[in-house]
Amino acid sequence: MAGIAAAAATAATTSAASKSGTQLAGNFNNFLTLLTTQLKSQSPTDPLDTNQMTNQLVQFASVEQQISMNKNLEQMVSLQQAAQLTAAAPLMGQRVEVQGDSLPLQGGSATVRLAPAGSARTANVTVTDSGGNVVRQASVTLGQAAQDWTWNGRRTDGTLMPDGAYKVAVTGADASGGSATTSFSVIGTATAAERADGTLQLRMGAATYGFDKVRSITAGK
Secondary structure, rough: OOOHHHHHHHHHHHHHHHHHHHHHHHHHHHHHHHHHHHHOOOOEOOOOOHHHHHHHHHHHHHHHHHHHHHHHHHHHHHHHHHHHHHHOHHHHHOOOOOOOOOEEOHHHHHEEEEOOOOOOOEEEEEEEOOOOOOOEEEEOOOOOOOOOEEEOOOOOOOOOOOEEEEEEEEEEEEOOEEOOOEEEEEEEEOOOOEEEEEEEEEEEOOEEEEEEEEEEEEEEO
């Protein structure tokens, strides 16, 4: 889990480093243009004060160093992410619990982990396809411990749905049938880890999650 947390932190650092690098490069170019214009436009009889010139050159060097440091940081982050992708290899084929509403249907089966009973005594589970159409609904009585609800991949009418990523929503109901707060997570088999848009992502079939959403890992399928 420490490696997963590091992956999430590294992804955030990459994005910040890239943004700051762009800003520094813009400031550097603007500073260079202003300094060159100032030197060209100064009066021969009243040249730029030596102390002012020194200060501006110091600023010039400072910005240049920051750009160089930022580029080095981005390279280090990139290498670290590559190492973390390699480190994620043992996760492949393992059962992973993640927080999210994307439900992976793999091999005709998908699992939702429901929280223990609290103010909510019943969990109403709704699965929809990519078009927002409801394909399965279920009402589950919550117990004293967390429990799994498994979808067999079939619509309410019995039609078998293809493997893929579906959306799942869970709403809670109290003993009198009123609305109550509850939580859930989804469970699937890790199939790939990839780097996209500067972030590390875990794939479970067609469903994709950030590594920061991982809650637990269980050996075996």
